[in-house]
Amino acid sequence: MIERARQLDAGDPLTQFRDRFDVPEGVIYLDGNSLGCLPIATPARLEQVVREEWGRDLIRSWNSAGWIDLPTRVGAKIAPLIGAKAHEVIVADSVSVNLFKLMSAALAMRPGRKVILSEPGNFPTDIYMIEGLEGQGLAERRLAERDKLLEALDEDAALLVLTHAHYKTGELFDMAELTRAAHDAGALVLWDLSHSGGALPVDLNGCNADFAVGCGYKYLNGGPGAPAYAFVAERHIENSNQPLSGWMGHAKPFAFSDDYTPAPGIERLLCGTPGILGVAALEVGVELIAEIGVEQLYAKSQKLSEFFRQCLTERGLELDLVSPSEPSARGSQLSFRHPEAYAICQALIARGVIGDFRDPDILRFGFAPAYLRFEDMAEAARHLAEVLESGEWQRDEFRERAAVT
Known part of the structure; x- marks a missing residue:
């Protein structure tokens, strides 16, 4: 051979x-x-950020080096890889944190419904985040085997949370079919793309998906603990009020107001100050994967x-x-x-x-x-x-x- x-x-x-x-x-x-x-290009890029942007230009680099725009800039580069528009994706936090944000936002968009549906054996953090919301009295966890998911989508279901490519077996869900079924039941859908993004074609908008999360350290080659990304469909952005109302998600973060007003765009998914080194490293990997196709x-x-x-x-x-x-x-x-x-x-x-x-x-x-x-x-x-x-x-x-x- x-x-x-x-x-x-x-x-x-x-x-x-x-x-x-x-x-x-x-x-x-x-x-x-x-x-x-x-x-190969990542160490040189990080050295540039450390020695020049941080070491020489210091705080000026938030503007001169474009640090302030890194989360949206890199998110826009990820967007075509997952079938999204540039203004629908942002780099922020971890998959776990983004799951919590988007699950909470989805629950708020479906008043009167508390069930978040997933499958047993899904990646643990997805299920644990549902359990955490349940512990606060905000959600009800429901797990159904793959062949029972459609019948488990009833009038109590607020959100369906599934991993597109299963982390153990690699088995793919039919994203379009399940999204359509959830919508028919009045529920929203959140797709975890951690084993999909940068590995296989994904068409979130073609499937009419509502939300998605994904990680940066696997197929996007962003490095250990690389920041994650989050997708919110354009039609939902204005109503996606996530609970981690940190200052970077404010409409005017440098106005330093005592009252929180979410940013009008995908920036509302931000929470605290982004880790510039991590996002800069991720950008190198994303650009390389985009170049290959x-x-x-x-x-x-x-x-x-x-x-x-x-x-x-x-x-x-x-x-x-x-x-x-x-x-x-x-x-x-x-x-x-x-x-x-x-x-x-x-x-x-x-x-x-x-x-x-x-x-x-x-x-x-x-x-x-x-x-x-x-x-x-x-x-x-x-x-x-x-x-x-x-x-x-x-x-x-x-x-x-x-x-x-």
Whole structure:
């Protein structure tokens, strides 16, 4: 398979972009769905912000370097990647905080309704934020399995909260169908794009979505703890009164009024002062992904994942695939179930093949096609086969679970 892989790499139009990322020598990085690789241009950009904008120009850089506009500027660059208008997206805070803001805003827009509907097994922070609102008496949490969601959308439902690409399996929801069903029931919809944004085509406005959140550190390569982004459909902005009424979300923040008036646009989603270093780093990653193009990235990720499966088959490995077998039904990842998934993951990491484990038994591989090669797929399959065939994973150091995996 290695020769076939090299042929595919030679004909790959995205091969040139690998050199725009700092991919460590000897590492096959299949965890870009948790933390994307460092763009080569990011350190220089951060040094410019630190030494010139902060170090030399100091507070003047809020104006001279455009710091004050960074959240909306970078949000506008993210917007085309998720099918939104420039003035509908802003960079702010974390996914968790943005979920709280938008859930609260949606509840206020549906007086008399308190149910926030999601699915069991959704990413924990999405469910925890619903639970937090429930604990304050503001919401009622309702969880329904995927095949029961439509019937769970009744006259009590205020908001449907779902993750577009499931974090464990990569399975995609039909965004248009579920948004339409929620609207038919009188509910609003909030999509979590944390495993979608920058990885696969998303069309929020084409689906008539109401709200969305997404993170900056996975496929957008913004760095660890990179700020998140939030989307509010144009038709809802004026009525989206989120509860974290910090000064940066004020209509006139530098008027220093004692009374809060929300900004007229998407800026009302801001709360406190933005972390300029984080947003500046994110901007580099967003620009790079936009340059490559999401459609091209997703097309290659489907080819990479299918080639990886072919390599496993040729090596006689029959792993329990929990991701959808059809590439168009999943995001940029493949997940397999194995009772010793944790130890296998650790053994692979020791060999320089970095995937990840998800409790209790999921071995997950993410495909970030901006910097992954078909040769990486062939080599990762070889390493996985050798780990399983040799029993290497049974070593004590691979079976003892660390606090962070």
